[in-house]
Structure formats: structure tokens, C-alpha cells
Amino acid sequence: MQLEEAQQQFIANWGAFGSHWGINRTMAQIHALLLISPDPLNQDDIMVKLNISRGNVNMNIRDLIDWGLVNRILIPGERKEFFSAEKDIWKVATQIVKERKKRELDPMLRLLDQLEDVEGDKSDKHIKQFTETVGSIRRFGLQADKMLDGLVKAEENWFLGNLMKMFR
Amino acid sequence: MQLEEAQQQFIANWGAFGSHWGINRTMAQIHALLLISPDPLNQDDIMVKLNISRGNVNMNIRDLIDWGLVNRILIPGERKEFFSAEKDIWKVATQIVKERKKRELDPMLRLLDQLEDVEGDKSDKHIKQFTETVGSIRRFGLQADKMLDGLVKAEENWFLGNLMKMFR
DNA sequence: TCAAAATTTCACTAATTTTTGAAATTTCAG
DNA sequence: CTGAAATTTCAAAAATTAGTGAAATTTTGA
Structure with a gap:
């Protein structure tokens, strides 16, 4: 070509x-x-x-x-x-991760935090399903948040950064 | 609320x-x-x-x-x-990863594979930069591909699946 | 300081995407 | 079978998003 x-x-x-x-x-x-x-x-x-x-x-x-x-x-x-x-693709990726985390994941987690405690009868199935869903998404999001932080840190950290170069 | x-x-x-x-x-x-x-x-x-x-x-x-x-x-x-x-958020996430990988990442990797070998003088700086960029994105994509496969497999695998439940 | 060059802004237009709703098709109980 | 209910399709309308280009602003070299 x-x-x-x-x-x-x-x-x-x-x-x-x-x-x-x-x-x-x-x-x-x-x-x-x-x-x-x-x-x-x-x-x-x-x-x-x-x-x-x-x-x-x-x-x-x-x-x-x-x-x-x-x-x-x-x-x-x-x-x-x-x-x-920026030509270093690993840097490009971590930069995008960092920004999207800030713009999307973090605000979503803040919202879920607020939504998790609704008023009312905890045995009502609608309330039960709602808190369960919101809670599990929130826990999942917190895990993802930690993981992505780790990824970004890895890039910023000299030693891990060099280790990561092996994968580039 | x-x-x-x-x-x-x-x-x-x-x-x-x-x-x-x-x-x-x-x-x-x-x-x-x-x-x-x-x-x-x-x-x-x-x-x-x-x-x-x-x-x-x-x-x-x-x-x-x-x-x-x-x-x-x-x-x-x-x-x-x-x-x-589907209420299991982990399953939801792996399902989305699986689909997007299939719809987006895989076709992109196939394209990059084709683009990596352009005709012409390998010492021309335009050719050099092009193959370098395409190559590094491709290598990065292959890594990501493997990683995501692992993630999806983990969900489908009983043992790892149970291990993962600890994070939910 | 001045004015030409470069950059930025933004109201308007164009393109794209999403939604509607009515018609066509399919399903199924009697 | 029949026909009413349910589902699906799809052309047209609405809504959203992106792009243009000329005017306004900023920068800079002389």
C-alpha cells in the first residue's frame, strides 16, 4: 500500500x-x-x-x-x-483514562453515593431492588476507580513505568 | 430522598x-x-x-x-x-467489554495490521513516523485485547469467578 | 504605537442521529 | 381459520450535534 x-x-x-x-x-x-x-x-x-x-x-x-x-x-x-x-501511546491511554475518570466516573460515584439511602420500608421490593442495584454499581465503580488510579500511577511512577515499557 | x-x-x-x-x-x-x-x-x-x-x-x-x-x-x-x-453488574460489564471488543477493537486491529507495511523508502521520515505510530498502537491494542480476554474468561471461569465475587 | 498576521468567537447552516406514529406483519386464543 | 392483540418496520419529523466563515479580538514585528 x-x-x-x-x-x-x-x-x-x-x-x-x-x-x-x-x-x-x-x-x-x-x-x-x-x-x-x-x-x-x-x-x-x-x-x-x-x-x-x-x-x-x-x-x-x-x-x-x-x-x-x-x-x-x-x-x-x-x-x-x-x-x-503526544506520540507515546501508553501516555495517550493513561491521559484519556485520567480525564474520563475525572469527567464521568467520579461524578457518577458521587451521585450513586447520594442515591443509595432512600427513605421508606426496607422490605418493599422496589426499594430493595433499587438499593441493591445502586449499591452494587457503586461498589463496582469504586473498584474500577482504584484500578484506574493504579494504572495512571504506574505511568507516573518511574520503576513501574519502566516495567510497563516491556509491554509497549 | x-x-x-x-x-x-x-x-x-x-x-x-x-x-x-x-x-x-x-x-x-x-x-x-x-x-x-x-x-x-x-x-x-x-x-x-x-x-x-x-x-x-x-x-x-x-x-x-x-x-x-x-x-x-x-x-x-x-x-x-x-x-x-441482567442484574449482576460484573456480568453486565464483561458482556459490554466482550461486545465492544468484537465490534471495535478487533476490526481496528485488523486494519492496523494491513497498514503497518507501507511501500517506500524506510528512511523517509513520514514513512518512519507512520509505521512507528501504527505499530505502537497495534502493539498496545494487542495487549489490551489479551487483557480484556482475560477479564471475560475470568467471569466465565468458575474458580476465578468466585474469586472475583470478593470484589463485588 | 500601528497595522498586518494570527487566533478566537459565535450566529447561522448543514449533517447526523433519534423519535414518532401509523401501517404492515406476526401471533395466538377461541 | 378468524380477527383482535401484540410486535415490528420504516418514512417522515424533530432534536441534537457538528461545521462554516466572517467579524471581533489578540498578538507581534517593525
């Missing part, structure tokens, strides 16, 4: 993949483009390569930076800002 | 939560409703409780069944079909 075609395929599919994960298609495509670019790109490069508007590039780049997946790069002598993606 | 209010909160938030995970809001809400219902419900029950149309209930229930999260229940003497959700 030719490089050009392979690149297109990668970008298109990474976009579709991302959209299953709550990331919008264009954001994932910009991310894909930056992942396979050896050098940083500026907004115009991205506009041209993906054929999207300036505003669109700007907004999605900003989101990618908020997610911690892309960095602004200052190139001496250049007026424009350049952007480059 | 009163049961009614807690139930509404749970359903609404489970719906929002689901929508971050590629599951549509209504499907997640139906799932939530069934999770907290002590007895199976029929399509009319769901229509009324969530205030949505018959067609919508029907389609989303069918999807939930495809995902293996909900079962059809035949109640003797009843003409209508009833539905009930």
Missing part, C-alpha cells in the same frame, strides 16, 4: 473509532493526523490536509489540548503556532 | 452516562429502568414510565437484547412479552 492511501485510511478509521468513544469525528481525525506527522503542524496545514474550516480546526485543537493529547509548539522565527501530538 | 425521585435521578443520569459510551440515551434509560425493576416489564410499562413511543421502545429493547444485557421473559398466562435486565 502507498503511504498516501495508508495515511488516509488511518485518519478516516481513527475518526470513526473515536466517535464510539465520545470523541467527535473531527477531533479524532486531527489527533490521527498529528500522530503520524513527524513534524508539528499549524492550523493552516490541518485545514488543508483534512479539508475543514479554520474555526473547526481551532475549536478541536483547543479541546485536544484540554484533553492533554496535543501540545502547542513555538518554533523560533515562525509567527504561527504549531501543534504536535 | 424519596424512592420516586431517586429512581428518576438514576435513570436520567444513567442515560447521560451511557451517551458518553456510544450507547444512545434512551437505550441506557431503558436499561436503567429494568435494572431497578424487581419484576419484568412489558413494552407498555416502559412507554409509560419513560414517556417514549412504542417504536422507540421496541427498537431499543431489541438492541439491548443484541448486546446481551436484557432477556425476553415469557410469563405463563400473559399474552405480552416481558423484559428483564
Whole structure:
């Protein structure tokens, strides 16, 4: 396969993949483009390569930076800002885990905590089923939370980090 | 908090939560409703409780069944079909992992496998970066694949299954 | 300080996804 | 069999989400 075609395929599919994960298609495509670019790109490069508007590039780049997946790069002598993606996939993964945990899991756990104690007759089957379901989801969530914390810590920890490199 | 209010909160938030995970809001809400219902419900029950149309209930229930999260229940003497959700959260989680792996991860790995060998000068930096990125994502994906297989197996395996129960 | 270049914002438009509801089909008790 | 009840389908409508592009703002080199 030719490089050009392979690149297109990668970008298109990474976009579709991302959209299953709550990331919008264009954001994932910009991310894909930056992942396979050896050098940083500026907004115009991205506009041209993906054929999207300036505003669109700007907004999605900003989101990618908020997610911690892309960095602004200052190139001496250049007026424009350049952007480059974190290339270490393990870092990318832990970064995504960290953000989603913060944005989704943590708030959900806080809610479940509140919902677990409803008023009323504990032997009523509706109350019983409700507290049982909420309780078991909450316990499951707390486990997951711990596990993910461990995963993120592993990346930040030098020794474990090096151990993990074996799997990359 | 009163049961009614807690139930509404749970359903609404489970719906929002689901929508971050590629599951549509209504499907997640139906799932939530069934999770907290002590007895199976029929399509009319769901229509009324969530205030949505018959067609919508029907389609989303069918999807939930495809995902293996909900079962059809035949109640003797009843003409209508009833539905009930798998209540064991660990089973729910492994079921979701299994399905998403099949629908998303596996096809992505197959694609990356094809993309890894592009034609051309291996010392060109664009080719270099492309194969490096694709290769590292692929290796990462293979690891994840193995890990998730292990997770699903653990549920299906009696001994590990029991071990895992300690975490529920 | 000035003005050209670069970046950001945002009202509007486009595209996509979800929901409805009525018609078509299937099921089943009598 | 028959026909009423239940389920399924699907074209159209509604709702949601994403993208555009021009105007507003900010930055920077001279």
C-alpha cells in the first residue's frame, strides 16, 4: 500500500473509532493526523490536509489540548503556532483514562453515593431492588476507580513505568 | 430522598452516562429502568414510565437484547412479552467489554495490521513516523485485547469467578 | 504605537442521529 | 381459520450535534 492511501485510511478509521468513544469525528481525525506527522503542524496545514474550516480546526485543537493529547509548539522565527501530538501511546491511554475518570466516573460515584439511602420500608421490593442495584454499581465503580488510579500511577511512577515499557 | 425521585435521578443520569459510551440515551434509560425493576416489564410499562413511543421502545429493547444485557421473559398466562435486565453488574460489564471488543477493537486491529507495511523508502521520515505510530498502537491494542480476554474468561471461569465475587 | 498576521468567537447552516406514529406483519386464543 | 392483540418496520419529523466563515479580538514585528 502507498503511504498516501495508508495515511488516509488511518485518519478516516481513527475518526470513526473515536466517535464510539465520545470523541467527535473531527477531533479524532486531527489527533490521527498529528500522530503520524513527524513534524508539528499549524492550523493552516490541518485545514488543508483534512479539508475543514479554520474555526473547526481551532475549536478541536483547543479541546485536544484540554484533553492533554496535543501540545502547542513555538518554533523560533515562525509567527504561527504549531501543534504536535503526544506520540507515546501508553501516555495517550493513561491521559484519556485520567480525564474520563475525572469527567464521568467520579461524578457518577458521587451521585450513586447520594442515591443509595432512600427513605421508606426496607422490605418493599422496589426499594430493595433499587438499593441493591445502586449499591452494587457503586461498589463496582469504586473498584474500577482504584484500578484506574493504579494504572495512571504506574505511568507516573518511574520503576513501574519502566516495567510497563516491556509491554509497549 | 424519596424512592420516586431517586429512581428518576438514576435513570436520567444513567442515560447521560451511557451517551458518553456510544450507547444512545434512551437505550441506557431503558436499561436503567429494568435494572431497578424487581419484576419484568412489558413494552407498555416502559412507554409509560419513560414517556417514549412504542417504536422507540421496541427498537431499543431489541438492541439491548443484541448486546446481551436484557432477556425476553415469557410469563405463563400473559399474552405480552416481558423484559428483564441482567442484574449482576460484573456480568453486565464483561458482556459490554466482550461486545465492544468484537465490534471495535478487533476490526481496528485488523486494519492496523494491513497498514503497518507501507511501500517506500524506510528512511523517509513520514514513512518512519507512520509505521512507528501504527505499530505502537497495534502493539498496545494487542495487549489490551489479551487483557480484556482475560477479564471475560475470568467471569466465565468458575474458580476465578468466585474469586472475583470478593470484589463485588 | 500601528497595522498586518494570527487566533478566537459565535450566529447561522448543514449533517447526523433519534423519535414518532401509523401501517404492515406476526401471533395466538377461541 | 378468524380477527383482535401484540410486535415490528420504516418514512417522515424533530432534536441534537457538528461545521462554516466572517467579524471581533489578540498578538507581534517593525
